Amino acid sequence: MNFKEITSLQNSLIKKILQLQNKSRVRKNTGHFVIEGKREISLALKGNYTLTQVLYCETIYKDNNLEFFDTEIIKISREIYQKLAQRDSTEGIIAIAESKNNSLSNLKLKSKSPLLLVAEAPEKPGNIGALLRTADAANVDAVLIANPKTDVYNPNIIRSSVGCVFTKQIATGTTSEIIEFLKEQNCAIYCAALTASKPYQTIDYTKSTAIVVGTEATGLSDEWLTNSTQNIIIPMQGQIDSLNVSVSAAILIFEAKRQRNFI
Missing domain, CATH: 3.30.1330.30 (Ribosomal protein L30/S12)
Incomplete structure (x- = not known):
């Protein structure tokens, strides 16, 4: 020593x-x-x-x-x-x-029916940290970050994730690269979006699934919506039409976990 x-x-x-x-x-x-x-x-x-x-x-x-x-x-x-x-x-x-190499090529999915959380261009370290805490709590197979605005080892992300940045596999890449990866893995792509959407609880998440969330300000890019298996929405009963991205992700991910009988 x-x-x-x-x-x-x-x-x-x-x-x-x-x-x-x-x-x-x-x-x-x-x-x-x-x-x-x-x-x-x-x-x-x-x-x-x-x-x-x-x-x-x-x-x-x-x-x-x-x-x-x-x-x-x-x-x-x-x-x-x-x-x-x-x-x-x-x-x-x-x-x-x-640091670890967080490229898609290093991502190893052990499950035959993985559950993945995908976030496109998240900006706020607090939101990224909360997404990583949700991923840990639900024990998803991996978190994919498309078009990242900062590296995952930003001290504010480590702090807001309370260390959950270390507990799950994380991979980063462009939107195109991640979509290609998901298709190679035969993952259904469910995009949280307001248009052409079905209520989230009506979807079957028991097979290979990627749940994709965007920013609160702009949502998901057209490339995601074009390649979506199905857009999904959380029905709102109040005056607003969206939730904080980490809250939305938690609702969607834990519905998938409920269906898989893991909670």
Whole structure:
């Protein structure tokens, strides 16, 4: 076990962590990202992510299990930790991890009748995090993100997903690439849309299924609607015609799970 100590905010590793937190380009170019918090780090390890460094603040992090981490362990001052920490409820531990390749070619579907959640061009980290929490809660086979606006290792996504970014397979690609992949997998494509739609609860989701949601502002692109097996809608009884995308996705996904008798 290799233990070090950093006491200066000007240390090169501290500067690297700040860049990883704030710049998607740096995360992409280095293949690394930052994880904050005990639960998130634990889920990353369970998800077979590789940690390159673990940093802890001795006055905050009270667990005596640092030997559990098979990587470089670095003690940092409270001043440095407070500079790095992005959460009000700090736990005194941060890790740098290696990113995974989230290309479609690396996606392995083990189920003969997979249930997939697809989101096109989600922008808000909070919504993406909530979608990933739904995917974990329902134990879907994978989450596909079409035309992503940010990388999945954005610290705000990790935080809002409470670590669920590490618990499910995630793949990204263009809308065209994902549609082609779904057709190769013989997945029915059910698009949440207002036009030419059937009530969501009237559809059979027991076979290979992809449930596709778009943004609240613009919905799904025409390419999805053209390739949809069937558009589906959640009937509304109030004055508005749409729900938050993560709420809609949860309703649709858990109807599919109900039909599959898994809940």
